Amino acid sequence: ITLERRIPYFDKLMGFAVFFPQSEKAVAKYGSKYGTASKYVLYNGPFKQVGWTGSNLSWKMVKNPYYWDKKNVKLDTITWSVQKTPSTAYNLYQSNKLDYTGLDASQTKQLKNQKGYVTLNQGATFYLQFNVAKNKYLANxxxxxxxxxxxxxxxxxxxxxxxxxxxxxxxxxxxxxxxxxxxxxxxxxxxxxxxxxxxxxxxxxxxxxxxxxx
Known part of the structure; x- marks a missing residue:
């Protein structure tokens, strides 16, 4: 890769999904369908996605037999499901139908002392931004x-x-x-x-x- 100017954090950028490698042959083969369902994507990671149609709410991640380090991949299958409300997801977790679920803000207040509660930092900052273009006071x-x-x-x-x-x-x-x-x-x-x-x-x-x- 040849850069127009030096970027000291370039190697860090390469960890973002938008920079992941893609197969030119696959993109040309699938055309407008590329990326719209599991069967229209190629996989070079530890898992490949199976059963996603583009609109269904459940699919699987299956161990990729062609992954370079497959001997160190301990899981064979991961089942993903989309729940439309945090309460539904939590009830399924309590019924042992889910191994993991995220919590909304109110649930964290109620459940932070429960067994199984784990905190994972997102590495993100949320902030309020002033509309300086339409308000002369905020422009100051x-x-x-x-x-x-x-x-x-x-x-x-x-x-x-x-x-x-x-x-x-x-x-x-x-x-x-x-x-x-x-x-x-x-x-x-x-x-x-x-x-x-x-x-x-x-x-x-x-x-x-x-x-x-x-």
């Missing part, structure tokens, strides 16, 4: 700073449920280490000061007044 940097400082992130994430934690960086913690410590610990205190876990009313008022004058 200091007013946006004031609103950011006025948000009680700790209270907000707690009320949402789940395992959400307050974010003071755009990217989440635990993605990578720098010199033996989580990279987010190396972010300057001045940057963190604009994204406090709890409301900083004094600073919020200062920036709001400054922004309104502007």
């Amino acid at each position: 940097t200091n007013i946006r700073k004031a609103l950011s400082l006025a948000v009680d992130r700790k209270g907000l994430t707690s009320s949402l449920g789940g395992n959400s934690v307050p974010a003071n960086t755009l990217t989440p913690t635990q993605l990578t280490d720098v010199n033996g410590e989580d990279y987010t610990k190396r972010i300057s205190k001045s940057a963190k000061s604009f994204y406090p876990a709890s409301t900083n009313k004094k600073e919020a008022v200062k920036y709001m007044n400054k922004g309104l004058k502007e």
Whole structure:
């Protein structure tokens, strides 16, 4: 691969599905049907998908006999099913008809002390974005700073449920280490000061007044 310019994180990008290799022959053979059902896809991973028609709610992942490291693949079959509500999925799990299910925010509040409850970090950050194009006040940097400082992130994430934690960086913690410590610990205190876990009313008022004058 020849790049137009250096990209230091290029190898990390290659882990995303959009960059996975594809068979040119298969794409040409299946045409517009490519990727629309199990039989119109090729598989180079530890499993191949079987029984997905494009609209059905259950299919299987079957061990791929051509996978390069197949001797270390311990499972022969994984059955996937789509449940339309979290409560249905949880009831099936309780009835031993599912081995695993995700929980919605309210369920995590009720069930976090139950046996089998496991937390897996998503490595994602969710945030609110200001519409600076249609609001002259939000177009002001200091007013946006004031609103950011006025948000009680700790209270907000707690009320949402789940395992959400307050974010003071755009990217989440635990993605990578720098010199033996989580990279987010190396972010300057001045940057963190604009994204406090709890409301900083004094600073919020200062920036709001400054922004309104502007």
